[in-house]
Amino acid sequence: MLRQPVLFVAAVIAFAAQSALADKQVFVSSAEYDITVQLSYTREVSPLGEQGGFSSYTSTGEFKNVRFGPSPAKGFEAWFEQRLSPSAGTPAIPAMQITGEGTIGPFVIAPAWEDPNEAIQPKITSGPRPFAPTLNVLTFEMAHEEDEDSIPVVPLVPTVWLRYNESYSIADPELQWDYPNFAGGVIESDAVVFSVPVASLAKGEDLEVKVPYSNGTASGEWKIVFWSREGQEQK
Numbered sequence: 001m002l003r004q005p006v007l008f009v010a011a012v013i014a015f016a017a018q019s020a021l022a023d024k025q026v027f028v029s030s031a032e033y034d035i036t037v038q039l040s041y042t043r044e045v046s047p048l049g050e051q052g053g054f055s056s057y058t059s060t061g062e063f064k065n066v067r068f069g070p071s072p073a074k075g076f077e078a079w080f081e082q083r084l085s086p087s088a089g090t091p092a093i094p095a096m097q098i099t100g101e102g103t104i105g106p107f108v109i110a111p112a113w114e115d116p117n118e119a120i121q122p123k124i125t126s127g128p129r130p131f132a133p134t135l136n137v138l139t140f141e142m143a144h145e146e147d148e149d150s151i152p153v154v155p156l157v158p159t160v161w162l163r164y165n166e167s168y169s170i171a172d173p174e175l176q177w178d179y180p181n182f183a184g185g186v187i188e189s190d191a192v193v194f195s196v197p198v199a200s201l202a203k204g205e206d207l208e209v210k211v212p213y214s215n216g217t218a219s220g221e222w223k224i225v226f227w228s229r230e231g232q233e234q235k
Helices: 003-023 198-203 231-235
Strands: 031-043 054-070 079-083 090-095 097-099 101-104 112-115 118-120 123-125 133-138 159-165 176-179 183-186 191-197 207-215 218-228
Touching: 003 231, 054 090, 054 133, 054 218, 079 097, 079 133, 159 198, 176 218, 191 207, 191 218, 218 231
Parallel strands: none
Antiparallel strands: 031 054, 031 218, 054 079, 054 101, 079 090, 097 133, 112 118, 123 176, 133 159, 159 191, 176 183, 207 218
C-alpha cells in the first residue's frame, strides 16, 4: 500500500519532464537587458585569525544592452548576440562572452598584525579604478564541472547557465595597498555561476537571482538583476 504514492509521484515527475521537453521550442531571441551583478560581503579578522584583505567589500558589474539569441553550438541553450555596430538594424553575431564595466566599493581594508598588540593599518597605493568584468555562457556540464561530491539536478525547463567573473587585472591590479614595513595586498577576482530560464528571457521578464557567498570567515551574497529595457521604456 505504501508503494502506490511513491510510484504516483515518480510518474508525475516523469510526465512533467516529458511535457517540458515536448513543449521546448527553438529559442529565437530575448528582450534587451541591462544586467547588474553585485558582490557584497563582510569578513571577520583578528590578530590570531584571518588578517589583511577586506573586512567589508562591495563590487558592482554592469552590462548594458544585452540580448540573447540562438546557440550555434551543441549543449548551449543560448548565446549572446553582439551587433557589429550600435546602429539599429545592423547584423548581430553570436558570442560566448561579453565584457562590462565595474566599480569597486564601498569597502574597508582590514589591518594586519605582526605584533598581536599593535595593528598595522593599510595604506592604499593604487586605485580603486574601474574594472572590466566578464559574463560567459556555459553548458550544463561546464557549469557543474566542479560538483565532484554531488550529482547536480538537471532543470526540467530549458535554462541558460552563466559565469560572471570580476576579471581583475593581474599585471596592473585595480586596487593595491601596503602595510608599511610589513606586507602588501592586491585585489583578487571572485566569480559566480548562476542560471536563468530561457522562457523568462524570451518573454522579457525582469529577473533577480541571489547566490550565497562564503570564503573562509567571509560571508555575503551575490545579487544578479536582469532589467528588461523594453519594460523600462513602457514604464
